[in-house]
Amino acid sequence: MSKVGISSQGPRRILLADCDMFFVQVARLEDPEGAGREPLLLVGGRSNRGVITSASYAAREYGVRSGMPTSRARQLCPEAVVVPVPRGACVERSRAIRAVLEDLSPVVQAASIDEFYLDLTGTERLFKGEDLAATADRIRMTVHDRTGVAVSLGGGAQRVVAKVATRLAKPNGVHVVPPGGEAAFMSRFPLAALPGIGPAFLERLAAKGLRTAADAAAVEGEWLARWFGPRRGAWLWERVRGIDASEVDARERRKSISSERTFFADIDDDEELERRLLELSCSVGSQLRGKELRARTITVKIRDYDFRTRQAGGTQPDGIETDRAIFAVALSLLHTLRHRRNAGVRLLGVGVSNLVQQAPVTQGDLFGEQATLETARDRTIARAVDRIRNRYGREALRPARVLDRPEE
DNA sequence: TCTGGGGTCCTAGGACCC
C-alpha cells in the first residue's frame, strides 16, 4: 500500500481556488465607472520605479505580464490605463472569499491573498456522491455570488496537480484531474509550468536537455539526483509524475513580518535613511503587536543603487514588540550595512522573524529590566498608543516622540 | 525595459555544546 496520494479512505480530494487576475478584478469592483470600464487595465506601481502587479486579459494579449516594469508595460500597450493597487479592498475581498470557502470546505489554507487550497477528503457522503468537478463548480458559483469575484478551480488528489490544473481552468472555470491520471496529465506541461521551478532551475534543466515534464519523467531518478542533488532530484522525479505528499494545512502561522520601500530616487543621506528606517520599524511594530506577537530576530535589508541587495540581522534572547526597541536594533544593523558599503540606497526594509507569543505585559520582567532592550513600561505605552490609533486613526499620534529618547 | 512588496523555503558555513 504505497501508492502516493491514496489514503485509507481513497484518493484525497484537493481543490485550489485561484482568483482570476485578482487585483484587476478588485480594482474594477471598487471603481465600476472608471477602472470597471477599461478593458486594457493594469494594476501596479505608478511611480517611476513601479512594476505591474496584475494585467487584464486583454492587456496580456499585448505581452504585458505581472512583475514587468510599468515603463515597459506602457511601451507594449500604450492605451492601457494604470491604476494603483487597491490594497485595503484586496485584503477585504480576500477575507470574504476565505469565509465563503470555509463554509463550503472542512479544510481551507490560504496560499496567498488570492489562492486557497481546499481539502474535501471525507466529504463524499456529505455531498451525496457529487463528483469533485461538480463540487468545484458549485464552489466557483457560490464564491462569485457572494463576493462578486470570479475564481477558477483546479482539482486532483495532490496539491501540485490541483495547482497545475488551475491553468486549464482559467478563466472562471474548473478542471479536475481524475485519480490515476496524474502522470499523464503532468506530462503535457513544460517544466516551467511546475510550481517551484523558476528561471534559475529552468536553465540548469535546459542544460541537460530537459524542457518538458515528459522529458524529465523519461530520466532515471539516479541521474536526476546526480545532476541536481539528491533532494532536488527526488523532488523533480516526484513532481513530474504528479506525486506530492504535502497536505493542505489550515493552521498556518505567520513566520515573518516585513515592510520595505523602494524610493522615488536613491537616498544617500544617513539622516534621511534613519527617518525612513523609523517609519518602517513603526509599521512592522504595529503589525506585530496587532497579532499579539513578539520578535526575536530583526533584519534590515538594503538594495543599493546598482540593485545589489544585502541584509543584516540580529537575534535577541527575548522577543521584542515596541517600535522603540525594533528601531534601536534596526538602527545598529543599518549602520553595519552602511559601513560595509556606503552607496546610494534604492530600497530599505525592516523585517522581523523568530516570532513568539506575547506574554502578559506585567509578567516576567522582574529580572534584567535595565539590561533588556524593552521594559514593561515601554510595552504598556506602545499598547496604549495602539489603542488610541485604533480609535482615532494613524495620525492621532505621530511616532517620533516615543523614539526620541537620548540613551541610544 | 530596468527591475514592487509581501512572503516561504533551502543551503552553507561558523559557533557552540556535549
Added chain:
DNA sequence: TCTGGGGTCCTAGGACCC
C-alpha cells in the same frame, strides 16, 4: 595529546511564489 561526530542555533544569500 594535537584533534571526532552530531545536533542546534544563527547568519547571509538566493530561489521562488503571487
